[in-house]
Amino acid sequence: MISATDFIPSQYTHSIEEGNFQWSAPSNIALVKYWGKKDNQIPANPSVSFTLNNCKTITKLAFAKKNTSTALNIKDDFSFDLLFEGQSKEDFKPKIQKFLERIEIYLPFLKDYHFTIDTENTFPHSSGIASSASGMAALAMNLMSLEKVLNPEMTDEYFYQKASLLARLGSGSACRSVKGQVVVWGNHANISGSSDLFGVEFPNAVHANLKNFQDTILLVDKGEKQVSSTVGHDLMHNHPFAERRFAQAHENLDQLISIFESGNLDEFIKIVESEALTLHAMMMTSMPYFILMKPNTLEIINAIWKFRNKTKIPVCFTLDAGANVHVLYPENVAEKVLQFIKNELVGYCQNGQYICDEIGNGAVLI
Numbered sequence: 001m002i003s004a005t006d007f008i009p010s011q012y013t014h015s016i017e018e019g020n021f022q023w024s025a026p027s028n029i030a031l032v033k034y035w036g037k038k039d040n041q042i043p044a045n046p047s048v049s050f051t052l053n054n055c056k057t058i059t060k061l062a063f064a065k066k067n068t069s070t071a072l073n074i075k076d077d078f079s080f081d082l083l084f085e086g087q088s089k090e091d092f093k094p095k096i097q098k099f100l101e102r103i104e105i106y107l108p109f110l111k112d113y114h115f116t117i118d119t120e121n122t123f124p125h126s127s128g129i130a131s132s133a134s135g136m137a138a139l140a141m142n143l144m145s146l147e148k149v150l151n152p153e154m155t156d157e158y159f160y161q162k163a164s165l166l167a168r169l170g171s172g173s174a175c176r177s178v179k180g181q182v183v184v185w186g187n188h189a190n191i192s193g194s195s196d197l198f199g200v201e202f203p204n205a206v207h208a209n210l211k212n213f214q215d216t217i218l219l220v221d222k223g224e225k226q227v228s229s230t231v232g233h234d235l236m237h238n239h240p241f242a243e244r245r246f247a248q249a250h251e252n253l254d255q256l257i258s259i260f261e262s263g264n265l266d267e268f269i270k271i272v273e274s275e276a277l278t279l280h281a282m283m284m285t286s287m288p289y290f291i292l293m294k295p296n297t298l299e300i301i302n303a304i305w306k307f308r309n310k311t312k313i314p315v316c317f318t319l320d321a322g323a324n325v326h327v328l329y330p331e332n333v334a335e336k337v338l339q340f341i342k343n344e345l346v347g348y349c350q351n352g353q354y355i356c357d358e359i360g361n362g363a364v365l366i
């Protein structure tokens, strides 16, 4: 089995003074949710997600070797500038600093360079869509491109596994944004190659019914979340239902393996909606307890159920750690579902805003 120490490099064979890379990495939407973690960003249960296509972070990483003659202690700390859409962004810096500290053991060259990280999202900044998954994945890809220059012999497999491992240390769900289209993160007895350390492409067959899935993200509430994911994960320690929940995630993923093979959309919908509501049930039964859904989240869920009952169109919802609703459906019903969204759901969205996305293939070097 692969262990984290396998990603600690020995001596590099090559060197580079300066240069830059640019990668885009997408967001992802979990079907079986990651909620609860152990030390070092090890998930309490395995999760699986669809990689998205349109909601992306694009990050350019410029690097220049520090001039060691100017100061003796110049290599003692990380040195980086952070730009968001071309403007200096001081408030993102502590998160990046912490990320660099966590990954330094895997990339021992980090203190040798000054970095300029220039990042932008394709989705509106205040949309309430978490940019940490796409953002951390894009940064991890760039750092791996640099490491590949220092060690050109590395395999593609190592490159992508390590990129995902680094992304995980930035934000757990980010490790599922490196690859597409269906990504599993976390050890699962019946998924070969699955690992707590990094995300892997779902190795089994995916039925045509579950390919080209669409995800329309209804922006219900764009405000700052009252409780961050990090705090929410933490509340799974000593949570009265935690152990049962973690076991259930294994069971649900097990069921999804057969569902991906059979393409049974009714069964798919049951698992996906139950996972979304279970995630929020965990929040409501934490101590302290909290609710991230808004009245319009519930209005939308009920409208989807009513529409599905009436039309038999296989459309369902999922939620992440917020009030927004992801509407999931196969491509061949897209026209009807989009009409339904425009007629009946847009009124529940803040400023009528929603984002049309679909399954995608993962990070791309630009």
Ligand code: DP6
Residues within 6 Å of the ligand: 029, 030, 032, 033, 034, 035, 041, 047, 130, 132, 170, 171, 172, 173, 174, 229, 230, 233, 279, 320, 321
């Ligand atoms: C509800 O990956 O944002 O979206 O590891 O603390 O950065 P950290 O948490 P994060 O948690 C995501 C939780 C979720 C479910 C999921 O994406 O699986």
